[in-house]
Amino acid sequence: MLRRPLGPFDVAAIGLGCMNLSHAYGVPVEKQAAIRLLNEALDLGYDHLDTAALYGFGANEALIGEAVSHRRSEYKLASKCGMRKGPDGKREINGRPEVIKDTCEDALRALKTDVIDLYYLHRRDFSVPIEESVGALAELVGEGKIRSIGLSEISAETLRKAHAVHPVTAVQTEYSPWTREAEIAVLSACAEMGIAFVAFSPVARGFLTDCPPDPAALPDRDIRRGMPRFQADHYPANLTLLDGYQALAKEAGYSAAQLSLAWVLAKGDHIHAIPGTTNLEHLKENLEAATLSLDPELVARVDALVNNQTVSGLRYAPTTMGEIDTEVFA
Numbered sequence: 001m002l003r004r005p006l007g008p009f010d011v012a013a014i015g016l017g018c019m020n021l022s023h024a025y026g027v028p029v030e031k032q033a034a035i036r037l038l039n040e041a042l043d044l045g046y047d048h049l050d051t052a053a054l055y056g057f058g059a060n061e062a063l064i065g066e067a068v069s070h071r072r073s074e075y076k077l078a079s080k081c082g083m084r085k086g087p088d089g090k091r092e093i094n095g096r097p098e099v100i101k102d103t104c105e106d107a108l109r110a111l112k113t114d115v116i117d118l119y120y121l122h123r124r125d126f127s128v129p130i131e132e133s134v135g136a137l138a139e140l141v142g143e144g145k146i147r148s149i150g151l152s153e154i155s156a157e158t159l160r161k162a163h164a165v166h167p168v169t170a171v172q173t174e175y176s177p178w179t180r181e182a183e184i185a186v187l188s189a190c191a192e193m194g195i196a197f198v199a200f201s202p203v204a205r206g207f208l209t210d211c212p213p214d215p216a217a218l219p220d221r222d223i224r225r226g227m228p229r230f231q232a233d234h235y236p237a238n239l240t241l242l243d244g245y246q247a248l249a250k251e252a253g254y255s256a257a258q259l260s261l262a263w264v265l266a267k268g269d270h271i272h273a274i275p276g277t278t279n280l281e282h283l284k285e286n287l288e289a290a291t292l293s294l295d296p297e298l299v300a301r302v303d304a305l306v307n308n309q310t311v312s313g314l315r316y317a318p319t320t321m322g323e324i325d326t327e328v329f330a
Helices: 031-044 059-074 097-111 130-142 156-165 186-193 235-239 242-252 256-266 280-291 296-305
Strands: 003-006 009-012 048-050 076-081 083-085 091-093 118-121 149-152 170-174 196-200 271-273
Touching: 003 196, 003 271, 009 048, 031 059, 031 280, 059 076, 059 097, 076 083, 076 097, 076 149, 097 118, 097 130, 118 130, 118 170, 130 149, 130 156, 149 156, 156 186, 170 186, 186 196, 242 256, 242 296, 256 271, 256 280, 256 296
Parallel strands: 048 076, 076 118, 118 149, 149 170, 170 196, 196 271
Antiparallel strands: 003 009, 083 091
């Protein structure tokens, strides 16, 4: 099993993104099934769990607290602040220091823990200087409530400003063969500064798998319905890439998801991946990707087939793209 540093921690290179147990991809799974999956993940060797205040507006943190807080010594726990349920009941981006601290207190209670190992600013709040938001996180480190600081969906320029206030342990951003913006600057900046890079959606939100989603069959609340790449203007073009990609995986003896995960890990020794799943077989399959070593020629063939030039559509709708402080391709 490939293991890598996550700041001061040593964890399996494949962690578990817990979001879809409570949030984003249609109707959440039944609670007992989610509890079973989280415990099975620890039994298999997952030791890096990732959640956020946003996911189910606290429900995901509460689920983890109920399901595995009694096994707290077996995993490193990552959560996020800066996106939460606002006073109007809707999602808000808020990086004010007092909100960050209140969100952390709520998270500690929900997660049934005394300390969070890695606490991310989920999104940059453009109305608050990044130095103030990171300063609040630094105070939480000093108070012993969090052990390290992370940033999510952040540019290399902002990362450098934040890192000057307090060392940043990890940057979390979407990364897979079909989402390459991190390659513009953030991946190299993290490597330069000794910061871990944590790839979310490393199997392209289910697209780079053996059973990609049918956009027409997605539940009404599934966030992919609002993503251009899954819409009628772009999805047919993206499907033309899939046969070739799945053939590469079959040739190598991997599942399509494993190929994408192994490709992510092959892009740098500082990179982790946190796929999510509600399926126990996929849970095992994903972790096995941390045992694979891709031939450089196979990496190059994936690069040539699925990349920012061949994939059709933005990864988010324009309004959401405007909320994100990351570099974008011209």
